[in-house]
Amino acid sequence: MATTEPAVRNTSTIRWGAWYEDRDLELEFPPGWDVQACPPGDGPDIGASGIAAAFAQPIGTPRIRDLAAGRHSPCIVVDDLSRPTRADRLIPPILEELAAAGIPPEDVLILAGLANHRPLVREDLRKKLGDEVLARCKISSHFSWDNCVPIGTTSFGSPVELNAEFMAADLKILVGSIIPHGATGFSGGAKLLFPGVASLESASAFHKGTALRGGYAEDANDARLETEEAARLAGLDLIVNSVPNSRMDIAGVVVGDVVAAHRAGVAIARRIFATAAPAGCDIGVFSLYPKDTEFMQHVTALSPWKTATAPIVREEGTVVIAAASNEGLGFHSLFGPGRRLGITRPTRVKGRDLIFYAPGIGRGELNPATREGTTLLQSWDETVRWLEAKHGQAATVAVFPCGTMQLCG
Numbered sequence: 541m542a543t544t545e546p547a548v549r550n551t552s553t554i555r556w557g558a559w560y561e562d563r564d565l566e567l568e569f570p571p572g573w574d575v576q577a578c579p580p581g582d583g584p585d586i587g588a589s590g591i592a593a594a595f596a597q598p599i600g601t602p603r604i605r606d607l608a609a610g611r612h613s614p615c616i617v618v619d620d621l622s623r624p625t626r627a628d629r630l631i632p633p634i635l636e637e638l639a640a641a642g643i644p645p646e647d648v649l650i651l652a653g654l655a656n657h658r659p660l661v662r663e664d665l666r667k668k669l670g671d672e673v674l675a676r677c678k679i680s681s682h683f684s685w686d687n688c689v690p691i692g693t694t695s696f697g698s699p700v701e702l703n704a705e706f707m708a709a710d711l712k713i714l715v716g717s718i719i720p721h722g723a724t725g726f727s728g729g730a731k732l733l734f735p736g737v738a739s740l741e742s743a744s745a746f747h748k749g750t751a752l753r754g755g756y757a758e759d760a761n762d763a764r765l766e767t768e769e770a771a772r773l774a775g776l777d778l779i780v781n782s783v784p785n786s787r788m789d790i791a792g793v794v795v796g797d798v799v800a801a802h803r804a805g806v807a808i809a810r811r812i813f814a815t816a817a818p819a820g821c822d823i824g825v826f827s828l829y830p831k832d833t834e835f836m837q838h839v840t841a842l843s844p845w846k847t848a849t850a851p852i853v854r855e856e857g858t859v860v861i862a863a864a865s866n867e868g869l870g871f872h873s874l875f876g877p878g879r880r881l882g883i884t885r886p887t888r889v890k891g892r893d894l895i896f897y898a899p900g901i902g903r904g905e906l907n908p909a910t911r912e913g914t915t916l917l918q919s920w921d922e923t924v925r926w927l928e929a930k931h932g933q934a935a936t937v938a939v940f941p942c943g944t945m946q947l948c949g
Contacts, residue, residue, distance in 0.1 A: 551620035552939040553788060554575045558819035559621045559667055560866040562788065565863075567825065567920060568941065575937045576821075578844070580946045581814040583791035591793050593752070595633050600797030601803050604634060604858035605785050608641035608711055615709030617653040617682075617732055618716070622870070624784045624945075625717040625831035628670035630793070634713065634780060635673070645676040651706055652681040653714070656873035658744055659683075670752035679859070684873055686737045687741035694769045696750050696762060701946055702774055703737035714771075714798070716780045718805040719813070719830075719945040720843045723751035724729055724767060725758035727941060729802035730780040734939060740873060742770075747874055747881045756846045757947055759806055771798045783808045786942045788830050809949065817948040819850040821857065823927060823934040826943035828863035834870025835863055840944045852938055855891040858927060861943075865900030893930070897923045 556565035592927050601607065608614065610910075616634060618627045620910065635645050650669065664713060665674050686700040706712065711878055735743035736835050754763035761898045766889035776798050783792035783805055792808035794801040826841040839904050841861045845852055893913040903916055917923045927935070940946050 548572065548574050550575050552825075552937075552941075553555045554825070554827035554862055554939060554941040556827070556832070556862075557864045557866060557891045558624060558788060558830040560833070560864070566723070566788060567935060569924060572933055572935065573935045573937060575807045575939060576818060578815055578817050578938050578940050578946075580942065581787055581812060582786050582813045585789035586792060587786065591629065591633055591790065593794035594795045596684055598778065598796035598801070599794060600800035601664070604713075604795070605640040606657055607777055608643055609636050611641070611708050611710045612647065613649070614638060614643060614647070614711035614713065614714055615649045615651055615706050616713045617651045617670060617706065617737055619645060619732055619736065619739040620654050620657050620660060621668065622831055623658055623717055623727065623732060624719065624788045625668075625715065626784070626788065626790055627668050627705040627715050627781060628640045629790060630715050630780050631669060631673050634715070635677075639665065644896060645673075646678070649680060649705060649709065651703065651737065653732045654682050654684075654740070655735045656684050656740065656869040663911045682737045684738065684743060688742075692773045694766050696769070698736065698745035698766060698767045699742055700751055700773050701742045703734070706737050707774065712774065712776045714776065715753060715781075716779070717782045717784055718802070719784065720756050720840075720847070720947055722756055722840065722846070723753060724764040725756065725761055727883060728805060729764070729796050730767035730771035730776070733774060733776060734767045738770070740810050743882045744830050744874060749785055756843055757810075757949055759803065761785035765916075768799055781805045782831065783812055784945065785812060786945070813945050813947045815948050817844055817848050817852050818936075818938050819848070819852060820854045821852060821938045822854065822857045822931055823937040825859065825862060825937065825939045827941055828889065829942045831944045832864045832866075834867045835865040835898055835905075836870035836875070837873060837944075838896065840865055842889075842939050842943065843945055844946045844948045852948070853889070853892050858895060858930060859889045859894045860923065860927070861896050861897065861898075863898040863900070865898045868901050870904045882944035884911040895923065895926060922929055
């Protein structure tokens with residue numbers, strides 16, 4: 541009996557529009573192209589019971605309600621919309637723990653740890669915190685140019701100047717998420733303190749120092765160790781970190797010591813983000829999700845490329861970064877036109893063309909120095925036409941649906 545060869549797929553989906561129109565986006569390629577989806581290992585949402593279990597069994601610290609006994613002015617630092625942390629699901633259990641220690645929500649300060657990103661408006665806070673938390677707790681945003689106090693210097697030589705409101709608190713908690721990061725190996729943990737609530741001078745020293753020596757998927761490089769030194773200097777009490785899945789649900793939570801709990805969270809992250817990748821494809825499509833709010837984050841989409849054991853795309857092939865860029869270019873106090881660390885040209889992938897499918901940003905928003913030679917495409921149809929003109933009627937394609945959080949090593 542004759543067998544039927546499986547049909548070659550010419551479509552795939554990526555995740556798209558974190559915090560905005562969050563959805564699956566179908567990408568259609570020319571007929572006859574061989575398109576391979578390369579999703580992460582992923583994991584289901586652990587639900588309220590899984591979150592509660594993490595709070596009941598902290599790693600390396602007492603339970604929050606026990607730590608909070610006799611204290612009166614807690615500060616909870618949360619990240620912004622450039623990170624996939626579902627603080628609306630993590631802060632309510634913290635507030636329950638604090639209430640058990642006699643601290644009402646009205647006495648709790650929620651501090652947006654923006655590092656050097658843009659200030660948050662009310663709608664941002666609603667998305668990140670939820671209406672109830674926003675209505676009941678005190679809310680403030682970090683500002684790296686002012687209201688920071690010096691507390692010491694790390695052994696790596698960076699000054700540690702931190703938000704004065706944070707330092708005035710008698711219980712200090714960081715709420716973030718753990719995904720791959722090009723400097724500290726993984727995000728989360730003490731990075732939300734340093735540079736998350738640090739001064740411009742501290743952040744500048746970090747970015748010009750240990751951050752330049754870091755790399756993806758490293759557990760304890762100098763950049764990570766420096767952030768943890770700063771956290772110890774500051775008297776940080778504990779972290780609450782989630783590991784997101786491919787849909788920005790919560791696949792894992794760790795609660796506890798800034799080092800021990802973070803390392804446990806990294807172990808979960810390695811499993812959730814593990815991705816099998818082909819080698820030598822003609823084209824690789826890397827989605828910036830879940831950091832696709834701003835184009836400035838585009839380099840993070842290449843986490844699979846940075847961690848693969850062999851080049852995913854052959855020389856003379858094409859790398860496509862897909863970025864919704866709902867907030868346009870994005871903002872950073874250190875990087876950008878006229879900033880002290882300047883801005884680099886869009887990432888180059890040696891020996892391969894690099895193009896951007898980014899409908900949320902116009903060419904005029906780019907620094908003039910980056911416009912020349914940057915292929916910026918506004919629609920998927922336009923992107924396909926560009927690819928077809930180069931690659932013809934037959935091509936192999938690897939698609940990474942949430943590239944920023946995928947690991948191929």
